[in-house]
Amino acid sequence: QVQLVESGGGLVQAGGSLRLSCAASGLTFSSYNMAWFRQAPGKEREFVAGITRSHSTYYADSVKGRFTISRDNAKNTMYLQMNSLKPEDTAVYYCAARRGIVVGTTVDEYDYWGQGTQVTVSS
Numbered sequence: 001q002v003q004l005v006e007s008g009g010g011l012v013q014a015g016g017s018l019r020l021s022c023a024a025s026g027l028t029f030s031s032y033n034m035a036w037f038r039q040a041p042g043k044e045r046e047f048v049a050g051i052t053r054s055h056s057t058y059y060a061d062s063v064k065g066r067f068t069i070s071r072d073n074a075k076n077t078m079y080l081q082m083n084s085l086k087p088e089d090t091a092v093y094y095c096a097a098r099r100g101i102v103v104g105t106t107v108d109e110y111d112y113w114g115q116g117t118q119v120t121v122s123s
Helices: none
Strands: 003-007 010-013 018-025 033-039 046-051 057-059 067-072 077-082 091-098 117-122
Touching: 003 091, 018 033, 018 091, 018 117, 033 067, 033 077, 046 067, 046 077, 057 067
Parallel strands: 010 117
Antiparallel strands: 003 018, 018 077, 033 046, 033 091, 046 057, 067 077, 091 117
16 A cells, blocks of 8 residues: 655754655655645644656745755655744644646645654744
8 A cells, every 4th residue: 555654853943954754655656746745733734845756846935945845766755855944834744645747735636645744943
């Protein structure tokens, strides 16, 4: 079965960096568009960044210029490099996979989800 496993979360001070990874199995990774979402306590899950099968990238305005999404199809892995972290970036970060041509920005457009990894940014 399909599995998406996130790793790399943790506690970091404001201004610091973290790199999240999402390891995929049970699917043809190169055929899927991938994305990172996040969910803060009491808030809805929101789109953070997405990357297409052809490596085109898309970002939420709130993270543009600070976060970089990438993928390594040979390793079936997606990454999110997060720099200049802010306390408002604190959330559980989820990776998601979607069939189709384009990257979606809503939760219901995605077929598979990981369990999430906690990112906490202290001020």
